[in-house]
Amino acid sequence: MSNKGTIKVTGVSKVYDNGVVGLDNINLDIAAGEFVVIVGLSGAGKSTLLRSLNRLHDVTEGSIEIDGQDITKASGKELRNMRRNVAMIFQNYNLVKRATVSRNVLSGRVGYYGTWQSAFGLFTKEDQERAVQSLTRVNLLDKYYTKARDLSGGQQQRVGIARALMQEPAVFLADEPVSGLDPKTTKVVMGDLKRLNEEDGLTVIANLHSIDLALAYATRIVGLRGGKLVYDQPIENVKETDFADIYREAEVSR
């Protein structure tokens, strides 16, 4: 089996410019195809960890190997290639609201094009076909020509998933992907993520606020508190009572 989709976080700390410690010496080894849910109080460092994994921001210390390559040291073309491999969906979807669904989905492909090609929207036939396939996988092909702003929140998030799929990633980061969605829509979005995880072997790492969702979808649960990793167990070992400790206030005020 290839190691596509493995992540090795070693001694990672992140101190923001204002001195706030976002992450404090995180060590984490994730195998390809895991569905890791990160839980913890607001401010525990969950988003900081996700944003470090695709280098949306730099870390202060430590290394993050994706498929054996350290993304914290990569630059230029190498970094662009690594970023393609690590797709992300966001709490607020980050779609271009006035653009069509197809245009939003195709934009997931820009990492494969030069600047001028993507500026003029010169996407190849293959990529247009790829967009059709991505939308089909989230069951939204009928919205191909619809403007993103005319979709419900759940549909917008699924467009976000289709857009992320265009990168052909091995790793899928989901930063609170279902907050604000009703229970039924939440199930559809989480179901899409789980299906991609199981069918394509995508490594999924999701920040979630709901313990029930964490228990329902994760193969492994990681707990953060005050920027530190305080819990890391495969789902078989997780007891509901474990969460009380993860959700305890961090002792050190930051």
Ligand SMILES: Nc1ncnc2c1ncn2[C@@H]1O[C@H](COP(=O)(O)OP(=O)(O)OP(=O)(O)O)[C@@H](O)[C@H]1O
């Ligand atoms: N850009 C920033 N500049 C300074 N401090 C920041 C920045 N982003 C986050 N922080 C701080 O870093 C810590 C971790 O924040 P982070 O957003 O990672 O937490 P979180 O667990 O994702 O919280 P939430 O569940 O509310 O999204 C918090 O103390 C936060 O205030």
